[in-house]
Amino acid sequence: MSRRLGDIRMRDPYILDVPSGGYVLFGTTDKNVWAGPATGFDCYTSDDLETWDGPFSAFRPPQGFWADTQFWAPEVHAFDGRFVMLATFASSNLADGPRGVQVLVADEPTGPFEPWSDGPITPRDVPCLDGTLFVDQDGAPWLVYSRGAEGVPGGAPGPADGEMYAVRLSADLKAAAADPVLLFTASAAPWSKPLTFPDGVEPPAQLNLAKDPLFTDGPYFVRSEGGTLHLLWSSFGEEGYAMGVATSATGLVTGPWAQRQEPLWARNGGHGMIFTDLSGVHRLVFHWPNETPDERVKLAAVEILDNGIRLLD
Numbered sequence: 498m499s500r501r502l503g504d505i506r507m508r509d510p511y512i513l514d515v516p517s518g519g520y521v522l523f524g525t526t527d528k529n530v531w532a533g534p535a536t537g538f539d540c541y542t543s544d545d546l547e548t549w550d551g552p553f554s555a556f557r558p559p560q561g562f563w564a565d566t567q568f569w570a571p572e573v574h575a576f577d578g579r580f581v582m583l584a585t586f587a588s589s590n591l592a593d594g595p596r597g598v599q600v601l602v603a604d605e606p607t608g609p610f611e612p613w614s615d616g617p618i619t620p621r622d623v624p625c626l627d628g629t630l631f632v633d634q635d636g637a638p639w640l641v642y643s644r645g646a647e648g649v650p651g652g653a654p655g656p657a658d659g660e661m662y663a664v665r666l667s668a669d670l671k672a673a674a675a676d677p678v679l680l681f682t683a684s685a686a687p688w689s690k691p692l693t694f695p696d697g698v699e700p701p702a703q704l705n706l707a708k709d710p711l712f713t714d715g716p717y718f719v720r721s722e723g724g725t726l727h728l729l730w731s732s733f734g735e736e737g738y739a740m741g742v743a744t745s746a747t748g749l750v751t752g753p754w755a756q757r758q759e760p761l762w763a764r765n766g767g768h769g770m771i772f773t774d775l776s777g778v779h780r781l782v783f784h785w786p787n788e789t790p791d792e793r794v795k796l797a798a799v800e801i802l803d804n805g806i807r808l809l810d
Contacts, residue, residue, distance in 0.1 A: 499548050502794050505541065508784045509570040509627075509715065509768045510794045512546075513606055514775065516575070519544045521606045522794065523555060523571045523582075530789060531701050533566030538584065540607050546774060546796065555608035556582065556601060563616055564588050567596055567703075570627045570715070570768065573606065581670060582610045583628040583640070586617070594621050595649050598628030598642050600670050614671045619664075624649060627714045627768070630670075631663070631750050638666045639750050640673070641680070641718070641728070646692075646710035654705055657691075659683040659713035661730065663750050678751055680728075683711035686741050686756040688763070689732040715740070715768035719779075723803040724748060729761070729769055729781075737765030738787035742806050761806055762797075771799060771806070781808070 507524035514520055522541040527533070537558060541551035555571070558564065564586035571584040580603045587596035597617025601610040619625035619642055628642040641663045648655035662677040683689045691709035692700075700706045715731035726745040731738060739760040745752050762769070766785030773779050781799045784792040798809040 499550050502543075502547060502549060502796065505549065505794050506790060506792055507794050508789075508792050510782050510784055511570075511572040511770050512772050512780075512782050513573045513575075513580075514772055515606050518775070520546060520774075521573070522549060522551075523573055524784070524794070525569045525571075526552065527568055528790070530569065531567070532703060533568075533589065535564070535566050535568040535586075538568060538571045538582075538610075542607065546780075553607055555603075556584070556610040559612070562612065563593050564599075565590075572629060572717075572770065574630050575606075576630070576670070579604060580606050580608075580610075581613070581630065582608075583630055585626045585628070587624075591651055595624035596647070597621065597625050598640065618666065618671070618673055620677065622649075624655070625662075627716060629716045629718065631718050633750055634748075638668070638670055640664050640666055641716045641750065643713045643716065643730075645714045646683075646706060646712050648705035648707070650703055650705055652705070654707040655710065657707040657709070658711050659732070661713045661716060661728075680750075680752055681713075681743060681754045681756070683713045683732050685754075686732065686743070687758050688734045688739065688741055688760045690734055692733045717770040718750075719771045719801055719806070721801045721803045725803040726750075727801070727806060728754065729771065729806070731767035731769070734760050734763050736763045738767040739763045739765075740767045740769050740783065744805065757805055761808065766795060771801070781806075 510524040539552035540555040541549040567587035569585035582601040600614040644660040769783030
């Protein structure tokens, strides 16, 4: 079935440009993204970024898979001759531990993807989400992920100030190879504001949020032609969900990271990534608006500069 991009309901979109030509669109596609039960991840294919075929099943959990809810934010990279997916998973069984980021692999960009790491590669004692892969100049792989203000279900509420971490991975991407490094907190960005709920409205209980928390989520790396390393990430701002840009002072994943004063996108949309289309244009893809079930996939041309990222349309 073919459809226009604006007709695809999806959160956390990610577009992979395939070396042989064309594009594959991934994202959070379950109808009930917050409480499940989860089905898996679907993908769509296109030759022109306008008309998309699908959905196709990219991942369905195998029998005995540890997670059954909150299947979020798949991103896919060509890596070492195969395709690697990093995605967020959670279990409704507290004994399985909190939400985390797991690695899956496939031989084709559309899947089917199968579990690769033994469960999450993020810390097993706190909920984590939204992993992105970064390969440094020495060829070492890193996972960057969010500790986004959620607490362990049944335990104390999460932190009031969300955090972004980096952890070096083993060469095969199956496990962490060192302790995580804190990159920054949500409060480091002047534009990041607490998420508040109207009187009488309670946040989802399964998230176990602190009161009026600051969030971090949706990290994604881009480099300028001059070599400056930027990190696109999301939080909440004056106009709802938003995306900002941080810049590494050293060009290294470990930073230190300086936050831009204003968000790149301020108007109730976020969790974006940037890819280069077949004509050489850098494009930001993200979901907008942020309310479920109204989310749609949005594209915008951008310019990647040494001093930041600029929207062109």
